[in-house]
Amino acid sequence: MGALGKPIILMVAMYVFLKFVLPNIPGSAPLPSSLIFLYLLLTASGIVIFETLSGESKDAFWGPIQRFLTGENIRGLQALRYGVLILFPILVGWQTYGSTAVSDLPPTESRTIHPAPPGEYTGLSNPVPKTPENIMQGKGFYAAYCSPCHGGNFDGKGPAARGFIPAPANFADPTTIAMLQESYLFWRIKKGGVGLPIEGAPWKSAMPRWEVELPDEWIWKIIMGEYDGAHQSPRTWE
Amino acid sequence: MKPANQMRGRVLCGGIGVLMAMIVGGATLSFAQESVSVRATLMTGGVPIDDPTAAAWSSAPPATFPMSPQVHWQNRIQEATVKDVIVRALHDGKQVAVLVEYSDPTQDPDDAAALEFMVGDKKAHFAHGQPMLQVEGGPVNIWFWKNKAGKAVDMSAKGFGTLKPQEHQDVKAKGVYSNGTWKVVFARDLSNGHVEDDVQITPGQFISIAFAVWDGRKDGAGDLVEKGSQKAVSSWWYFRADAPPDYSGYMYAAIAAALALGFQFVLIRKLKKGQ
Incomplete structure (x- = not known):
């Protein structure tokens, strides 16, 4: 034994x-x-x-x-x-x-959170000078267009966020904009949810396609305002 | 010496039993989830297709979904009245009825609610199936109810500005307002011949559903606050009509148990012969 x-x-x-x-x-x-x-x-x-x-x-x-x-x-x-x-x-x-036994759970959908951007949106640098005025202006645009979902505190908890799945990105989270380049944000803001490739499940995202409403310059300023407001820095090539 | 051995043997074998039970039990554990889908319970007898207050609704499990103001496209709205919808569904293998319940402080002629479904296999964007840049989307089927119309409109859309009533109207709807709560029931046949325009509901299969609600109140100037694209919306969720009971799992289990029993029998016989 x-x-x-x-x-x-x-x-x-x-x-x-x-x-x-x-x-x-x-x-x-x-x-x-x-x-x-x-x-x-x-x-x-x-x-x-x-x-x-x-x-x-x-x-x-x-x-x-x-x-x-x-x-x-x-x-x-x-x-x-x-x-x-x-x-x-x-x-x-x-x-x-x-x-x-037949499962009661719905099919699992694997969503790639940061799919690869198209070639033309890689490696772009922010053409807007990083001045306090521009950052301030970017934050103003952010408050008007982005904060209803992404939140006044850049935490993804805006008053309009609750019904959306996937939830709006929390920019204060180090796994969002801190690990992305500015050109990636430019792509995401410009093309919105419907601009995601299939692995990004574009049919579920409520992110507007801002290119139809905002000039590129405003978008670059918003990006500056987001990084500054969320106390993050963009990822660089180094 | 012997009693000690026996004792140890008992402990060991008990250990094996407990371990096996833990492994098997652990492997079949499923985790409870928040509501991500509407389950249409299978019932016999008439589905309450035009009665939002029927007793039969208590047999359908409620699912609650959060709503957001529609901010995806112009014209936006920054805040909408309705924050959640509670959804129940029943079917009898032929007809399906979906009950949408939500709080609204006032009853207005322009109060309205809608269900949206993907049609076919193609993924459609939840905002009226608007075109996506890299994904060829499909159409959506929208079941729309407005208080003052008192009936449903069966609609199709494939992008903004393409929403229009269908030539064939297959949906019924009825709303009842009481104590600050709207209860609206939408009903249709599970499937019909209009596979291009209408959602086809096959029991047992998950399909995609989304919700929209308009509070028909007016502002100080007498204009509607929520109208058109200015409404409360949800993302896609799942909908499934219960499949008829399936007992094949018991059969497979019985076959597997019989095989295990046979294996034991053969093994022990071999061991006895070998000794």
Whole structure:
């Protein structure tokens, strides 16, 4: 029995670690159950390989399992054996039912948040001089045209934002404009949601196509105002 | 010595059982979500196609969706009266009825509400299926109700300025106002022959739905505050009519369990013979 004890303790410990300990490590996240299953399968394979390295350890490992399954000389464990033999087919049936049942969840849509811009919108530099007046003017345009959705605090929480999925971008978040170049913003503001390629799911975005309403110069000033207001800097080529 | 061994064996085997149950249980766990779809519950008997207050509605699960003022295109509006719509749906395999419920402090002749659906497989923009630069979009089907008209208009659009009533009017609608709340029911056959213009609802399949609401109040000068593109809108959400009950999952489960049982039987026989 000793040869079987360690592997089982190891499996249980592995499961407890993956399921309950790992997600609580800072910077980590809960693992999907399929991944946990895969890790446990790998652990089990490793154990089997290790335990069957020599003839002796092989017998010590398989012997108790064989005896348990065949029910020879296991005395008090007989009831448990029947339990396992009944439970196993039930679990297989249950698992099969779970995997064939029709899902109640809508299809998942993977949306690329920052798809690649067309060639003509890469590497443009802001032609408007970065003066306090221009930044101020940009913030004024931002307040008039952008803030209803993107928010007076540049946090994507404007009064008109609540119904829109995807939610308007939060410019204070370091994963939005801080990791983009000014020319990328120019493209997004000019062409709006409908200008996104298919992977950007343009049919869901409420971002207006500002090129029909605002001159390019205003858009460049708005970009300046956004970076300044959100305390971010554009990404550069360096 | 022996009792100790037995004891250890019990613990070990119990451990295996618990572990298996945890793995299996964990693998089938599904997570609860906020409402992202309207579920049309399958019912027998008449769907309340013209009764927003019918008792049958209590059997349909409500889904709540946030609304925004329409800012996507001119003419915009910066603030709209309606902040949320609560949506329920019922179907009987032939007809479908969708109940839209929302708060509106006043009942006005120009109060109006609409449902929008994508038609066919092509993705359409939620703003009237307006053209997208890199995606060939499809048309949208709009079911529009206005209080003073007291009926539905079945419309089509493929971009701004193209919205027009269809030649074939297939939608019914009725609104009831009570205690600051509008309840509007829209109804149609699940499917009809107009596959080019009308949404076709196949039970079991998810389709896209969006909502719009106009508060028909007037400002001090007697002009409508919300009209045309100045309205409350939602993005696309999902809609699905329940499929008839399907028991094939039980059959597959039974087959799998039988196979597992057979495997056990053969294995144990082999082990016994081998010893």
